[in-house]
Each structure stands twice: as structure tokens, then as C-alpha cells.
Amino acid sequence: MRIATFNVNGIKARLPRLLEWLEETKPDIACLQELKSVTENVPVADLQDAGYHALVHGQKGFNGVAILSREPAELVMAGLPGEDGLEDGKDDHARYIEADVSGLRVASIYLPNGNPVPGAKFDYKLRWMDRLRERVAHLWDAEVPTVLTGDFNVAPEPRDVFSVRAMAGDALTQPESRAAWRSILSQGWLEALRAVHPHDEELYTFWDYQAGAWPRNAGIRIDHHLLSPTIADRLLDAQVDKEYRGREKASDHAPVWIEIAD
DNA sequence: ATGGTGGAGGGTCCA
Numbered sequence: 001m002r003i004a005t006f007n008v009n010g011i012k013a014r015l016p017r018l019l020e021w022l023e024e025t026k027p028d029i030a031c032l033q034e035l036k037s038v039t040e041n042v043p044v045a046d047l048q049d050a051g052y053h054a055l056v057h058g059q060k061g062f063n064g065v066a067i068l069s070r071e072p073a074e075l076v077m078a079g080l081p082g083e084d085g086l087e088d089g090k091d092d093h094a095r096y097i098e099a100d101v102s103g104l105r106v107a108s109i110y111l112p113n114g115n116p117v118p119g120a121k122f123d124y125k126l127r128w129m130d131r132l133r134e135r136v137a138h139l140w141d142a143e144v145p146t147v148l149t150g151d152f153n154v155a156p157e158p159r160d161v162f163s164v165r166a167m168a169g170d171a172l173t174q175p176e177s178r179a180a181w182r183s184i185l186s187q188g189w190l191e192a193l194r195a196v197h198p199h200d201e202e203l204y205t206f207w208d209y210q211a212g213a214w215p216r217n218a219g220i221r222i223d224h225h226l227l228s229p230t231i232a233d234r235l236l237d238a239q240v241d242k243e244y245r246g247r248e249k250a251s252d253h254a255p256v257w258i259e260i261a262d
Numbered sequence: 263a264t265g266g267t268g269g270a271g272g273g274t275c276c277a
Contacts, residue, residue: 009277010269034277036270062269062276113277153277208277209267252268252277 001102001260002026004241005149005223007033007110007206007253011042011064014251021244021255022050028070029101030255031108033151035064035094042066059094065108065150066097073101082131095128096135104231105139109150114171122171125153129180133187140187140228148189148226151206151253154181156191159201160221162213172222189226192258196238205240206253214245223256234260 004027008014011032022030030052035042039058047054052068057078067073080096095110111132114125139146154177161167171177185191197203204219213219227235241255 013269034269036276061271115277211266213267 001028001262002257003029003031003106003147003149003225003260004255004257005031005033005108005151005225006255007151007223007251009034009251009253010036011066012037013249015043015046017244017247017249017251019046019050021241022047022052022068025241025255025257027068027257029106029147030068031106031149032066032068033064033095033108033110034062035059035066036062037064039064055097055099057094057097063094063110065094065110067099067101067106067108069099069101071102073099073106075099076105080128080131080135082134083127091128096132103145105144105146107136107146107148107150109148109152111151111153113153114174114177117169117171117174122174122176125171126176126180129177129184133180133184136184136189136226137187140189144228145230146228147231147258149224149256151222152181152224153222154178155220155222156181156194156224160203162202162204162218162220166218167220172220185226189228190232190235192225192227192232192235192238193221193240193256195232195235203240204242204254205256207245209252223253225256225258227258231260236261 112125205223207214
């Protein structure tokens with residue numbers, strides 16, 4: 001079974017690339033981020049024609065996440081709990097959706113970028129990571145077979161960025177961001193791509209549109225899969241669909257996938 | 263310090 005993540009950076013602008021990628025790589029489950037669309041404008045009919053059910057948590061203009069699946073999925077929650085001061089305790093950003101599908105729990109995650117540092121957005125990122133840690137601790141404690149995947153907007157280690165110096169002031173590499181990332185992993189989750197490629201350099205998933213980042217391979221690794229133990233035991237492979245970043249009208253992220261034994 | 267690019271949506275905001 002193949003479980004992929006793809007930050008599409010606008011599902012309407014990206015629809016031809018998305019449908020092409022679904023057809024060519026046939027993921028069983030595809031977690032999408034940055035739909036940049038309200039739920040009712042997501043082209044679910046095109047996705048259904050491609051053979052996918054779609055659970056969508058959209059938002060006007062930015063954010064927005066979805067879970068596409070070959071088999072029907074059952075929504076568990078849309079919106080990350082725990083933000084103070086909001087009526088229902090849910091987030092006012094559409095950055096989290098969780099569902100049961102094909103015998104496992106899957107979450108599609110779009111973690112806040114957090115720039116500039118310091119500032120309110122960085123504070124929000126760190127709060128959000130703390131809330132994510134609390135949510136997934138519950139899944140861990142309940143021993144739910146789980147795949148947490150998406151754009152975490154954290155480059156875990158110095159080798160996960162093309163230039164430590166160029167990224168030094170960025171929210172994606174701050175010690176606080178990395179500490180929050182580690183505090184989630186320390187629950188016991190396996191980070192799949194690095195587990196499969198423990199020694200790879202230049203293992204990137206995002207290349208900025210600006211400054212010729214793609215042609216000079218100035219990438220960073222911020223899209224991840226975290227696996228609970230029974231899923232980790234079934235892990236067969238993990239790869240970046242890097243070639244898609246070089247296509248016409250590409251997203252600035254490449255898709256990333258894992259293969260687990262059926 | 264600035265600009266470089268791209269998506270959404272009709273302002274700028276976001277990355």
C-alpha cells in the first residue's frame with residue numbers, strides 16, 4: 001500500500017499536475033496540503049473520476065488539507081484541537097484532517113511556516129506544534145496504527161537544508177522548531193524517509209520558486225511521514241517523486257511516498 | 263536592504 005503526501009500549492013492551479021501524478025503513481029492514499037481553496041470549490045468530481053474518495057478541509061485563500069483514498073475514508077476530525085480563545089477549541093486555520101481508511105488512521109498536516117522570526121507567526125507555529133504533540137500523543141497511547149504525513153515546515157537537521165547559512169534565520173530551522181519536532185518524535189514515531197535513506201545528502205522535498213532554487217538544487221526537506229510501530233514494521237520503501245518538481249506549472253514541493261506491506 | 267516567483271483573489275496576504 002502506497003501512502004503519499006503532496007503540498008500542491010493551490011489545487012485549482014495544480015489540478016492537471018495532480019491528476020497526472022495520481023494516474024502515474026497510483027497512491028492508495030494521498031494527503032494533500034495548501035489547497036488554497038474553500039471546500040466547496042475543490043474539484044472533487046475530477047478526483048472521483050480519477051478513482052479517489054476525497055475528505056476536504058478547505059479555507060479561503062490559503063491553507064486547506066485533504067485526504068484522497070481509493071477506499072472510502074471515515075472522517076475523524078477536521079481542524080486541530082486546543083487553540084485557546086476559540087469557541088469550539090478548534091483552529092481557525094485549516095491545517096489538519098484525520099481519518100480512518102484502509103485499516104489505519106491517517107492525518108494530513110500542514111504545519112504553520114512561522115516566518116518571520118521572531119513574531120506572532122512563529123509563536124503560533126510553536127503553539128501549533130505543541131497542540132499537535134498533544135493530539136498525536138493520544139493516538140500513540142491508544143496504539144492506533146497511524147501515519148502522520150504532510151508539510152511539517154521543519155527541516156529536522158542541518159543536512160536537510162541546501163545551506164545552513166542561508167536558512168539560519170528561517171523558522172524552519174530554528175532550535176525551537178527542531179526541539180518541538182523532536183519532542184513529537186520522542187513519543188516513538190518513526191520518520192520514514194530518513195529511516196529508508198539514513199546517509200543520503202541532498203534529500204530534499206521543497207525547492208523555492210525564487211532565485212533559481214530548483215535548477216541549482218537549493219532544496220530543503222520538510223515533508224515527512226511519521227509511523228506508529230505496527231506501520232513501521234511494515235515499511236518497505238520511501239521516496240521523493242523529485243521529477244515532478246521539474247515539470248511545467250509544478251508545485252514548489254515534490255510528492256513524497258511510503259510503501260508498506262499489505 | 264532588496265528582489266527574486268507563484269497562487270489566490272480582487273486588498274494584499276501567504277509562502
